[in-house]
Amino acid sequence: MAELRTVPDGPAAAPVVVPGGDRDSRFARRMIIAGASILSVVALVAVFAPLLSQWGETEIDAANTLVAPGGSHLLGTDGNGMDIWSRVLYAARLDLGIALAAVALAVVVGTLLGLVAGYFGGWLDDVLMRVVDIFQSFPTFILALAVAALLGNGTINLIITIAAVNAPAYARLVRAEVRSLRELPFVDAAITSGASPVGVLWRHLLPNSLTPVRVIAPLNCGWAMLTLAGLSFLGLGVSIPEAEWGAMISLGAADVVGGRWWTSVPPGLALFVCVLGFSLLGEGLQDRANAKRR
Template identity: 60%
Template sequence: MPAAAPNRPAQRRSRLEPITAIGAAIVLAVLAAGIAAPWLTPWEPTQIDPFFFLEGPNAQHWFGTDGNGMDVFARVLYAARIDIGIALASVALAVVLGTAVGLPLGYAGGWVDDIGMRVLDILQAFPVFILALAIAAILGTSLPNLILTIGLINAPPYARLIRAEVVALRHRTFIEAAECAGNSHSSLMLRHLLPNALTPILVIAPLNCGWAILTLAGLSFVGLGIPVPEAEWGAMISAGAADVVGGRWWTATFPGLALFLTVLGFNLIGEGLQQRQAQR
């Protein structure tokens, strides 16, 4: 009896799983290091060592010290809490705002949908980072304001995506059956349309987390992000840029590597989820 042919789509999906697993491992490792920072280093992120200013990596300061005598290793670890925390919170806010706008637009249709889409077109006509700079300058640089800023600039794409999914599902048989059963408009949207429209959101959200970290780093680099002396990767890179020119590479290199690895981790998660979804 001949052996059964292998299930090639299942094999392809299984080969994609390590991509997501590697990305998740990177992000979780960085986040765990940030949470465990008090146990991994005796230094506080803003503590000054008066005997070591701009010293390279050594036994006391594994990543060296910056121009203020602060331990770079401690600051990189504690910055992971802020960068990843703001990324997750801002993307979650963007999903909530985008859903709150896109769901009723796609359900209502007609002129309501047309007006809403034109407003979204106007918002997305602005360069994203320029819009982030403008909002951050107006709101200020506190942590809640940065979450709100990054969440607001990310919300329009989610609104368009949710709206497109709802439009595609609006006249499906199961929705019409639920409507004939007497379900209210809110019940149709929240219980029947929304759960079925969230799949692409869950795929794209990890990619946006990486982009959110880059946006925060960019804002901090130009002075509109986390205020000094709080530890944040973008601010550390900005402060250490001049040091690199003078040969003191460690002040900007280590936070840059942490930023690169974290964004890479989120991108790997998103890429794996996208490929897996495409093969279903």
């Protein structure tokens, strides 16, 4: 690894090279690029799904149910005669859309709660954090099930459910960040410059407390997508004719047992690739943030 150049002046003049210094950040950059590329492809597929498939999202080819891949159905059809390839592509819209919307909602709500709790402290902090404790003390999926069952089906309700499960983490993260930022001189500087509490929160604490949020949010999108798929798999998510990967896996589960793998494997793979994209992006951002801190 050491690059040793020979210099005419003899051994003492040859530079001693200490390797390293940039490996971590280079690796992080590759992860970010890989994750972003995967997600861009998924996003493009979601947008151009009608151009990439010859069947509609819920179009039924009644004559051909459960046909194997090949021919006019690239990845075969399911038990209702719907084209798997088309549905996998169309499902990207719903999966990506719900996951992003849910995480965005969780970030907004969680950040606001964390800001207020962290800055004002006292009884407000106690009350908010105990509520967060209650949310976090349930296993994530059980909580999601409970909320989903309570709210009922529908895209909006799904977004709320998944956001409710994820918001407490942001509240905690931002609260911790605000509590340490609050002790820094720039906050004192803002107060002595006559900034109002809202001004201090909005102009000074908010922009500075978002660093960890930026890192966690992409990872969180991956988890949100898995939660969505899980809920759909259990029948609490997207209703059947609409294309969603979890629901498709669920629908095809019985056929897989009968040897017809193409009903469930393609949506499963799509889900896998998408979550991988989010994970790579998130991990990469995290590593880069850590490298910067050093």
